[in-house]
Amino acid sequence: MPRSIQLNSRGELTHLLSTEGLPRAIVLDILSHAKDFLDLDQMTVRNADLLAGKSIFNIFFENSTRTRTTFEIAAKKLSADVVNLNVNASSTSKGESLLDTIDNLVAMRADMFVVRHNQSGAPYLIAKHVNQVAPHIHIMNAGDGRHAHPTQALLDMFTIAHYKGDFSQLRVAIVGDLLHSRVARSDIHALTTLGVPDIRAIGPQTLLPSGLREMGVTPYTSLAKGLADVDVIIMLRLQNERMRGAMLPSPQEYFKHYGLTEEKLRLAKPDAIVMHPGPMNRGVEIDSAVADGAQSVILSQVTFGIAIRMAVMSILNRAKS
Amino acid sequence: MPRSIQLNSRGELTHLLSTEGLPRAIVLDILSHAKDFLDLDQMTVRNADLLAGKSIFNIFFENSTRTRTTFEIAAKKLSADVVNLNVNASSTSKGESLLDTIDNLVAMRADMFVVRHNQSGAPYLIAKHVNQVAPHIHIMNAGDGRHAHPTQALLDMFTIAHYKGDFSQLRVAIVGDLLHSRVARSDIHALTTLGVPDIRAIGPQTLLPSGLREMGVTPYTSLAKGLADVDVIIMLRLQNERMRGAMLPSPQEYFKHYGLTEEKLRLAKPDAIVMHPGPMNRGVEIDSAVADGAQSVILSQVTFGIAIRMAVMSILNRAKS
Amino acid sequence: MPRSIQLNSRGELTHLLSTEGLPRAIVLDILSHAKDFLDLDQMTVRNADLLAGKSIFNIFFENSTRTRTTFEIAAKKLSADVVNLNVNASSTSKGESLLDTIDNLVAMRADMFVVRHNQSGAPYLIAKHVNQVAPHIHIMNAGDGRHAHPTQALLDMFTIAHYKGDFSQLRVAIVGDLLHSRVARSDIHALTTLGVPDIRAIGPQTLLPSGLREMGVTPYTSLAKGLADVDVIIMLRLQNERMRGAMLPSPQEYFKHYGLTEEKLRLAKPDAIVMHPGPMNRGVEIDSAVADGAQSVILSQVTFGIAIRMAVMSILNRAKS
Numbered sequence: 028m029p030r031s032i033q034l035n036s037r038g039e040l041t042h043l044l045s046t047e048g049l050p051r052a053i054v055l056d057i058l059s060h061a062k063d064f065l066d067l068d069q070m071t072v073r074n075a076d077l078l079a080g081k082s083i084f085n086i087f088f089e090n091s092t093r094t095r096t097t098f099e100i101a102a103k104k105l106s107a108d109v110v111n112l113n114v115n116a117s118s119t120s121k122g123e124s125l126l127d128t129i130d131n132l133v134a135m136r137a138d139m140f141v142v143r144h145n146q147s148g149a150p151y152l153i154a155k156h157v158n159q160v161a162p163h164i165h166i167m168n169a170g171d172g173r174h175a176h177p178t179q180a181l182l183d184m185f186t187i188a189h190y191k192g193d194f195s196q197l198r199v200a201i202v203g204d205l206l207h208s209r210v211a212r213s214d215i216h217a218l219t220t221l222g223v224p225d226i227r228a229i230g231p232q233t234l235l236p237s238g239l240r241e242m243g244v245t246p247y248t249s250l251a252k253g254l255a256d257v258d259v260i261i262m263l264r265l266q267n268e269r270m271r272g273a274m275l276p277s278p279q280e281y282f283k284h285y286g287l288t289e290e291k292l293r294l295a296k297p298d299a300i301v302m303h304p305g306p307m308n309r310g311v312e313i314d315s316a317v318a319d320g321a322q323s324v325i326l327s328q329v330t331f332g333i334a335i336r337m338a339v340m341s342i343l344n345r346a347k348s
Numbered sequence: 349m350p351r352s353i354q355l356n357s358r359g360e361l362t363h364l365l366s367t368e369g370l371p372r373a374i375v376l377d378i379l380s381h382a383k384d385f386l387d388l389d390q391m392t393v394r395n396a397d398l399l400a401g402k403s404i405f406n407i408f409f410e411n412s413t414r415t416r417t418t419f420e421i422a423a424k425k426l427s428a429d430v431v432n433l434n435v436n437a438s439s440t441s442k443g444e445s446l447l448d449t450i451d452n453l454v455a456m457r458a459d460m461f462v463v464r465h466n467q468s469g470a471p472y473l474i475a476k477h478v479n480q481v482a483p484h485i486h487i488m489n490a491g492d493g494r495h496a497h498p499t500q501a502l503l504d505m506f507t508i509a510h511y512k513g514d515f516s517q518l519r520v521a522i523v524g525d526l527l528h529s530r531v532a533r534s535d536i537h538a539l540t541t542l543g544v545p546d547i548r549a550i551g552p553q554t555l556l557p558s559g560l561r562e563m564g565v566t567p568y569t570s571l572a573k574g575l576a577d578v579d580v581i582i583m584l585r586l587q588n589e590r591m592r593g594a595m596l597p598s599p600q601e602y603f604k605h606y607g608l609t610e611e612k613l614r615l616a617k618p619d620a621i622v623m624h625p626g627p628m629n630r631g632v633e634i635d636s637a638v639a640d641g642a643q644s645v646i647l648s649q650v651t652f653g654i655a656i657r658m659a660v661m662s663i664l665n666r667a668k669s
Numbered sequence: 670m671p672r673s674i675q676l677n678s679r680g681e682l683t684h685l686l687s688t689e690g691l692p693r694a695i696v697l698d699i700l701s702h703a704k705d706f707l708d709l710d711q712m713t714v715r716n717a718d719l720l721a722g723k724s725i726f727n728i729f730f731e732n733s734t735r736t737r738t739t740f741e742i743a744a745k746k747l748s749a750d751v752v753n754l755n756v757n758a759s760s761t762s763k764g765e766s767l768l769d770t771i772d773n774l775v776a777m778r779a780d781m782f783v784v785r786h787n788q789s790g791a792p793y794l795i796a797k798h799v800n801q802v803a804p805h806i807h808i809m810n811a812g813d814g815r816h817a818h819p820t821q822a823l824l825d826m827f828t829i830a831h832y833k834g835d836f837s838q839l840r841v842a843i844v845g846d847l848l849h850s851r852v853a854r855s856d857i858h859a860l861t862t863l864g865v866p867d868i869r870a871i872g873p874q875t876l877l878p879s880g881l882r883e884m885g886v887t888p889y890t891s892l893a894k895g896l897a898d899v900d901v902i903i904m905l906r907l908q909n910e911r912m913r914g915a916m917l918p919s920p921q922e923y924f925k926h927y928g929l930t931e932e933k934l935r936l937a938k939p940d941a942i943v944m945h946p947g948p949m950n951r952g953v954e955i956d957s958a959v960a961d962g963a964q965s966v967i968l969s970q971v972t973f974g975i976a977i978r979m980a981v982m983s984i985l986n987r988a989k990s
Contacts, residue, residue: 071457072457074401080716082742082745082746092433092434092435093452096431096433096453096456097456099431100403100429100431100456100457103403103429103431104403104429108742108745108746110738110741110742110745112734112738113734114734124951127947127948127949127951128948130968131735131947131948131968131971132738133968134968134969134970134971134972135738135739135742135971135972135975136713136714136742136972136975305448305452306448306449306452307448309445309448326451326452326454326455327455328455329452329455329456330455330456330457333456333457392778393778395722413754413755413756414773417752417754417774417777418777420752421724421750421752421777421778424724424750424752425724425750626769626773627769627770627773628769630766630769647772647773647775647776648776649776650773650776650777651776651777651778654777654778
């Protein structure tokens with residue numbers, strides 16, 4: 028991911044496609060802006076009219092009511108007009124190409140596209156294209172294939188900053204199916220950018236990608252060893268299709284080795300926080316006692332996610348084309 | 349349905365789950381508020397900005413475009429932001445539990461949930477849960493299984509009050525498949541609360557629930573006898589699955605015995621009104637001449653339904669958590 | 670299509686159902702109003718609050734995300750409340766009749782219906798019905814069967830006026846499957862009304878309707894002959910079901926004879942414009958070099974389409990019932 032595609036010639040954020048290559052100053056700016064939309068005492072989100080009169084299109088080539096909803100709420104809380112497009116059911120089924128679809132939506136005079144696609148790189152392709160034909164339009168990646176999910180990573184960083192303050196002393200473990208996880212990739216890039224010195228990947232050998240060490244991540248196949256003294260545990264969702272696949276024996280077997288139980292959580296620091304991007308498979312990757320326990324900050328992540336998306340939208344809206 | 353779950357400690361309505369146990373004063377307050385949103389001369393609905401900046405989530409676990417639309421319009425006429433969620437297609441298909449889904453939607457900082465579910469009691473379960481984790485959120489039941497459909501009952505009461513004035517002298521007949529009808533249950537509770545002295549249930553023995561007499565309702569298996577001298581006739585929709593089931597011989601046979609024709613309508617009082625919650629099966633439970641006739645108030649019910657939902661939303665919004 | 674159904678007793682446009690019979694003055698008024706919503710230098714669309722507090726229902730009996738989106742954006746840019754209804758999935762599947770569905774939506778107090786239906790004449794039937802029961806409601810046809818697609822024709826006229834100025838000297842060719850095309854029908858009526866002296870229909874004999882000459886259109890089965898010296902080329906989409914049908918040998922064969930290539934485009938005037946209602950089948954009815962070439966105005970059509978729909982909505986809203 029070249030840095031330039033996300034930034035305009037003035038160095039302003041004009042698309043959010045990935046946390047890879049995202050400058051530290053911009054990450055910190057997003058985290059700081061998100062705070063403006065939160066009342067942290069009451070854990071409520073403030074409305075603003077920063078995007079009044081702007082049209083935001085949620086273009087979902089892959090269905091995800093939950094993620095679409097978070098972007099829809101963020102946009103509406105900023106007073107934008109929101110149009111939801113489930114593109115599977117539409118033009119692509121009529122044989123229209125991705126870029127023809129995008130050209131048409133550009134011509135409908137949108138101001139921002141939130142794009143979810145099951146193929147890695149699709150939002151990048153769209154950003155490159157709109158830079159040529161409609162540089163005033165901003166692209167937000169809402170998850171593309173196995174590649175990136177930058178708003179999830181940013182809300183994860185906000186969560187860590189909220190509960191842990193300083194990044195420079197932290198031990199962070201990411202647990203589960205890192206091989207197929209866009210959340211894990213985006214988290215690793217953001218954690219690295221923010222200077223986390225000890226990032227760990229924990230999972231069965233078959234679900235750990237190669238090249239982790241090159242990214243500055245230490246792989247562990249033992250949950251017990253990997254969790255030792257960590258400050259932050261990011262659990263990943265085990266996709267249903269993996270559970271039935273050849274890479275894993277069974278959900279029960281997986282839980283036995285990599286499920287986060289209260290007993291295993293005790294191996295981390297006593298004040299370690301437990302995170303999960305949702306939706307959870309209780310009893311597969313995480314035990315209910317942990318998911319609902321005192322160290323879980325999973326629901327705070329969701330609230331912070333609204334504020335993070337508001338922050339990104341308002342920062343993109345500020346950028347000159 | 350315990351009274352307390354719908355009311356807060358000050359006795360204000362904080363959830364609307366059922367007309368059962370709903371205090372008479374609150375029913376009357378809703379009916380009175382609904383009037384504020386109507387211009388009855390022109391049968392139009394007034395806009396208001398009472399819910400500006402509030403987020404209302406239509407959470408439909410059971411699909412119903414018609415009902416969802418009435419709540420969506422009511423919310424938009426109050427200037428609220430509306431997010432529609434068809435949850436079948438989403439998280440629950442990913443194996444997430446109902447309460448995990450609700451926890452996530454709560455964390456997205458909604459102010460009100462409109463819930464439709466094919467299982468009786470689901471909105472009650474949700475209300476109980478949000479009372480613990482997010483007492484500022486209000487739940488409106490938009491129909492749960494065979495249990496309750498309180499906004500339908502309230503708009504039915506508004507309709508009766510509009511055309512008949514006083515409840516204390518009325519004879520009201522509910523005709524059809526009362527056994528499976530949440531509308532009938534909710535209507536009976538509301539009619540009882542409002543002091544209707546003569547409530548009748550008319551239908552084939554197989555479609556009349558037991559325990560009617562305990563609820564103060566007189567069962568009739570003869571339409572002719574049941575309709576004698578009534579002021580109000582509430583026809584129920586015969587669900588398609590019932591028509592093909594073992595409980596009924598055929599739609600034609602049903603119409604012959606329980607379909608409301610002009611001839612049978614003459615057995616009621618000359619100024620009796622005919623109601624139906626829609627959508628109608630013309631020629632099954634009701635003859636077109638009656639549905640479109642001078643005594644039919646079926647379409648007024650729909651207009652009143654918008655105002656009733658606006659009234660309930662604005663009353664819930666007023667309640668302190 | 671009788672003239673009276675689209676106009677009220679004062680001669681104002683009260684429904685837009687077809688360009689057939691639409692008075693020239695009204696067509697020109699719509700084109701002129703659309704200009705008010707456009708900044709043509711920047712090709713942007715202006716917001717306005719002309720429909721604030723109004724409810725527009727997009728009632729789509731036939732799914733079309735693209736068309737629905739253009740109406741939704743137009744309405745939102747006019748500050749209206751928009752409710753999307755996909756009616757296949759709803760009441761009609763419960764056996765409710767079309768007019769019962771409409772009666773219910775009328776009773777929900779909508780101000781305008783945008784109707785898409787796979788049966789020719791459905792919006793006309795609806796307009797006739799609301800004229801009796803709710804004359805304040807305006808109907809916009811968003812495409813009905815093979816009959817009409819008036820907003821597409823109006824945006825096509827806007828596009829031609831924008832690039833060509835005067836209609837009275839033009840040669841316009843419509844190319845492709847005119848037999849099944851509601852766009853072609855609506856375009857022909859609009860072009861005729863606006864006084865275009867030379868309208869041509871080009872396609873294989875099997876896809877040209879009879880009666881073209883009676884409509885003032887000259888049929889051509891040779892693309893080369895038909896394109897000679899034209900100012901405007903309107904390409905039609907070849908529906909997928911036609912390609913597999915008995916009327917055509919194959920998409921490749923079709924492209925060979927009727928696909929618009931750069932070579933064939935040279936037969937038209939040097940400044941001829943190329944139009945297409947979208948979505949395009951590249952390599953079937955149109956070559957990519959032409960679709961993306963200097964003479965293509967296909968994406969401008971989309972932008973103009975937003976302004977045209979805003980113009981129609983605001984003109985309908987002005988009409989007295």
